[in-house]
Amino acid sequence: SELEKEYNLSKSFDKSAEDQYKGTNFPWYSKVENVLKDTFKLKEFRPMQLAAINATLSKKDLLLLMPTGGGKSLCYQLPALVGHGMTLVVSPLLSLIEDQQIGLKKLGIHSRSINSSTSKENKKLVNDYLSKGTKPAIKLLYVTPEWLSKSKLFKSYLQKCHGLGNLERIAIDEVHCCSQWGHDFRPDYQFLSLLKDMFHDVPIIGLTATATLSVLFDVQNMLNIKGCLILRTSFNRPNLFYQVVPKPQQNQESITYLENLIKNDFKGQSGIIYALSIKDTEELSESLRNRGIKARPYHANLEPELRRKVHEKWLNDEYQVVVATVAFGMGIDKPDVRFVIHHSLPKSMESLYQESGRAGRDGKRSRCIVMYRFNDYFRGSAIINSKTEEKKLRSVLEYCLDSSTCRRKLIATHFDEKWEQKECDRMCDNCKEESTIVWYNITSVCKYIYSIIDKAQTQEVNLTLLKLLDIWYKGGDKNLRVENLSMPKVERQHAEIIVAYLLMKGYLMDYKSYTAYATNCYIQKGRDCYLTENTVIEMPISSSINLRGLLKRSSSGDESDSKVIKID
Ligand code: ADP
Ligand code: MG
Ligand code: ZN
Numbered sequence: 208s209e210l211e212k213e214y215n216l217s218k219s220f221d222k223s224a225e226d227q228y229k230g231t232n233f234p235w236y237s238k239v240e241n242v243l244k245d246t247f248k249l250k251e252f253r254p255m256q257l258a259a260i261n262a263t264l265s266k267k268d269l270l271l272l273m274p275t276g277g278g279k280s281l282c283y284q285l286p287a288l289v290g291h292g293m294t295l296v297v298s299p300l301l302s303l304i305e306d307q308q309i310g311l312k313k314l315g316i317h318s319r320s321i322n323s324s325t326s327k328e329n330k331k332l333v334n335d336y337l338s339k340g341t342k343p344a345i346k347l348l349y350v351t352p353e354w355l356s357k358s359k360l361f362k363s364y365l366q367k368c369h370g371l372g373n374l375e376r377i378a379i380d381e382v383h384c385c386s387q388w389g390h391d392f393r394p395d396y397q398f399l400s401l402l403k404d405m406f407h408d409v410p411i412i413g414l415t416a417t418a419t420l421s422v423l424f425d426v427q428n429m430l431n432i433k434g435c436l437i438l439r440t441s442f443n444r445p446n447l448f449y450q451v452v453p454k455p456q457q458n459q460e461s462i463t464y465l466e467n468l469i470k471n472d473f474k475g476q477s478g479i480i481y482a483l484s485i486k487d488t489e490e491l492s493e494s495l496r497n498r499g500i501k502a503r504p505y506h507a508n509l510e511p512e513l514r515r516k517v518h519e520k521w522l523n524d525e526y527q528v529v530v531a532t533v534a535f536g537m538g539i540d541k542p543d544v545r546f547v548i549h550h551s552l553p554k555s556m557e558s559l560y561q562e563s564g565r566a567g568r569d570g571k572r573s574r575c576i577v578m579y580r581f582n583d584y585f586r587g588s589a590i591i592n593s594k595t596e597e598k599k600l601r602s603v604l605e606y607c608l609d610s611s612t613c614r615r616k617l618i619a620t621h622f623d624e625k626w627e628q629k630e631c632d633r634m635c636d637n638c639k640e641e642s643t644i645v646w647y648n649i650t651s652v653c654k655y656i657y658s659i660i661d662k663a664q665t666q667e668v669n670l671t672l673l674k675l676l677d678i679w680y681k682g683g684d685k686n687l688r689v690e691n692l693s694m695p696k697v698e699r700q701h702a703e704i705i706v707a708y709l710l711m712k713g714y715l716m717d718y719k720s721y722t723a724y725a726t727n728c729y730i731q732k733g734r735d736c737y738l739t740e741n742t743v744i745e746m747p748i749s750s751s752i753n754l755r756g757l758l759k760r761s762s763s764g765d766e767s768d769s770k771v772i773k774i775d
Contacts (some may be wrong), residue, residue, distance in 0.1 A: 214474050224436055228265070230256060235289055241266075246314060255440045260286050261411070263376060266410045268381065268432040270423060272439035275564040276540070279414040280307065283378035287346045288316065292375030293336075293368065296349045299381050299393055299538045304349040306540075311347070320349035321361065337364035340371045350362040352384075357400035362405075369406050379430070382413030383557075386425035387465050387595065396429070403431035411435075416564070417557050420623050424530035440561070442622050446567045447575050449614035450636035451607050453700075454550075454580035461578070462494045465548070469500050469528060477521070478546035479641075480530045481553065481562055483586060491550060492530040505531040533558065542569035548576045554591070555599035556606065556621040567626055579607040581703045582672055585728040588717055601711065608707055610749035611644045613637055620678040642749040652695045652745045653714055655679070659689050660732055669720060669729040676702055696756025706730070708746050 233239075239260060243249050252260075259271045259282040273279050287294035298304050304320050311318045321333045335341040354361060368374045379385075384393040402411065411432055415422075427433045450646065455461045467479070480502075482488045488504040495502040503517045505527050520526045522541055529535060533554075543725050547566040553559040559577070567573030584604050591597060606617050614635035619626035635637045659678050663670050668687060670678075677683030680699055697705065709715040713733040748754060 214406060221559055222281065224262075225255070225258050227523065228261040228267075228438075231257075231260070232268055233261050233264065235264055239285065240567050242285055245521070246316065247281065247285065248314065249281075255438055256282055259438050259703075262436055262438065263412045264289060265407075268411045268427065268435035270413045270415070270432075270437045271294075271422075272415060272417075273419065273436065274440070274442050274444060275416045276568040277416070277440060279380070279416075281416065283376065284311070284316070284347065286376065289556045290375045290665040292373040293345050294347050294376045294378055295365070295374065296347055296353060296591065297352055297377070297379045297399065298349055299352065299384050299391075299396075301351065303380070303386075304351070307349065316346070316350065317343070318347035319345050322351050322354045334360075334364050337368040337373075342372060344373075352393065352395035356395050366405065369409065372411050374406060377406070377409055379411065379413045380429075381415060382426055383415040383422050385415040385429040386422045396730075400429050400431055416552060416561060419557070419621065442624055443615060444564060444567065445632070445634065445655060446570050446572050447563065448572065448634050449563070449572060449575050449578050449618075451577045451610075454578035454583070456580070461550075462491075462498065463740045464578075465495065465550075466500065467577075468546070468548075473527075473546050476527070476545035477524060477541065477543055478528050478548065478549045479535065479544060479562075479565060480528055480550050481535075481592075482530055482532065483551040483583070485532060487532045487550070488532055492528075495528065495530070499574075500528060501526045502528040502530055505529045505535045507532065507534040533562070536562070539565055540568070541565075543571070544573065545571075546574045546576065548578065552579065552580055552587050552600065552603050552607065554587060554596065554603070556602050556618065557599075559603060560604070560618055561621075576733045577607060581707045584674060584707070585717065589719065589726040589728050591614070605709065605711055608704065608711065609637070610751070611637055611642055611747070640751065642751045644747045644755050645750050646745045646747055647754050648743060648760065649705055649708070650671055650738070650742060652697065652702075652757070653709055653744050654738060655689065655692050655695055656709070656715070657738065659687065660730070662689060663687055669694055669727070670731075671729055672703075672706065675730055676704070683690060697754060701752065701754055704748070704752070705746065709733075712744075 239257075243252065255271070255273060256278055259269065262269050263283065264286050271279060271282055281451050283294055283296065298307070298520050301322060301324070304322075308318050308320060319329070319333050325333075333345065336343075336345050359757075365374065378448060379399060381391065385396040385399065386392065402409075411430060413430065414424060415426075423437065427435060452464075455464060465480070480491065482491055485504075485506040485508055488506050491500040492504040500594045503521070505514060505517050509517070517526065517529065518539075521529050547563050549559070549562070553562060563575035566575055584600065587600050588597065591600060602621065606614070609617060613626075613628055613631045614637060615631045616626045616628065628638075631638045655677070656675070659675060660670060663678075666686065668684070674683060676699060678687045678689075679694065681688060681694070681700060706715065710717065710730070714736050717728050717735050718731050720729060745760060
């Protein structure tokens with residue numbers, strides 16, 4: 208239950224645990240310091256790194272939560288060089304493993320990996336060390352979860368390694384992949400649950416940038432490390448400016464908007480645009496190229512060779528913009544990305560945070576823009592197929608619709624982090640504009656929409672958002688128009704905001720209809736919503752938007768104040 212979750216996690220979040228481990232009075236401290244400076248060539252630790260290192264060297268099971276780019280890898284790479292034995296690193300992708308190994312090699316650190324594409328000789332080297340302790344000793348061994356779950360032989364060697372006292376620690380990178388609640392669930396991560404059974408005295412360190420309570424709880428359960436220590440740094444990235452902008456209805460206008468941004472605000476600067484589909488990335492990057500911008504698409508269908516080339520040229524600033532699907536993700540480590548633009552809604556708050564987080568790793572001011580259009584919600588909704596994913600997409604919709612709450616607060620709240628308003632320092636659109644909230648009575652609008660839906664239903668017509676609005680504004684099918692109610696005097700662009708709000712609050716719902724070729728999303732009345740005579744639906748709207756023609760509640764009045772004033 209929720210309560211149990213809270214209780215167990217609160218034990219894990221024991222603040223004193225962090226204080227307990229961040230000190231320099233551990234027996235291995237001088238060695239830790241030497242390795243940091245001499246081997247990793249770094250001057251000092253970043254927040255929470257030393258605490259994590261001390262905790263895992265103290266053989267504690269640990270989940271380490273740090274935003275992308277925070278420096279999680281060091282927290283298992285460094286301890287691996289302090290102890291006598293081997294650290295097994297589980298990492299979700301071969302490309303991530305390769306990147307890490309290249310980095311380690313540059314520092315003169317010897318690591319190995321084993322997977323289906325490892326050569327026979329190298330497999331033998333690894334297996335000899337694991338089963339017999341043959342020199343040279345391996346300090347860091349990288350595997351994918353697939354390999355761990357598939358290869359019985361590997362597991363048996365690992366057991367021998369443990370028997371020889373050489374298995375010192377297990378690091379699980381991107382550990383949120385264990386959880387269905389995470390944004391990157393990977394079925395093979397489930398097999399990691401056997402690790403604690405096989406090696407109950409070997410400490411586990413799980414690392415992730417995702418940190419909602421449900422994910423953490425799930426991960427602890429999955430790995431059999433309930434109640435383990437959790438260390439986390441703040442998720443705030445103070446140098447990122449978060450904003451949501453309306454996405455123009457016309458595609459060409461959208462391109463023009465992007466062109467202006469990229470040629471003026473971000474002239475000569477590097478960035479990423481995330482798009483919904485492979486087709487979108489191709490079309491969008493071509494349109495941008497036609498306007499003289501060095502943009503290239505990046506997605507899973509590109510030949511690996513071409514994909515690497517795009518990544519590399521972007522790293523070297525030969526391409527200014529990568530227009531990508533979410534396939535352009537984990538392991539991207541360019542320090543001077545000045546902008547990340549979501550061309551359509553990200554699929555969850557986690558994705559929003561993670562993908563935006565690829566901007567400004569060097570600490571300099573960078574912008575994270577979501578281009579929002581209500582219709583994209585339906586496009587996104589059409590390609591998902593679980594309640595969980597639906598819930599996640601809704602929270603993004605909520606984020607976009609909120610035109611008054613600090614964006615950082617919305618993000619922090621999502622990650623169950625406490626948030627002080629002042630910490631944003633006007634680094635988001637809502638804080639910068641200081642708009643206030645006006646409550647509008649939208650009951651009549653809701654009733655109007657309901658009568659359109661009723662009429663459509665009697666004629667067995669499915670209503671898309673577009674169709675609904677067309678009928679509302681007396682276009683579309685004549686037979687579906689509602690004649691007995693007068694049309695609410697709201698501009699069409701605002702009508703969209705109201706429909707979105709009603710959907711979010713459950714007064715409306717979307718449902719899918721499948722054909723062999725496509726999934727379509729339609730609008731319906733909310734399942735449990737009955738409007739009675741006395742129902743009043745009110746909606747908070749930013750003072751920057753004026754819903755002329757609707758009833759407005761005085762903003763000084765409290766919730767119970769039923770006084771409404773008519774404006775215009
Ligand atoms: P994460 O896995 O948390 O996203 P990484 O481990 O990939 O982050 O580290 C991101 C970058 O930060 C890397 O380039 C790394 O070398 C650098 N880094 C890590 N720790 C430190 C430190 N203490 N001082 C300076 N740079 C660091
Ligand atoms: Mg990492
Ligand atoms: Zn703010």
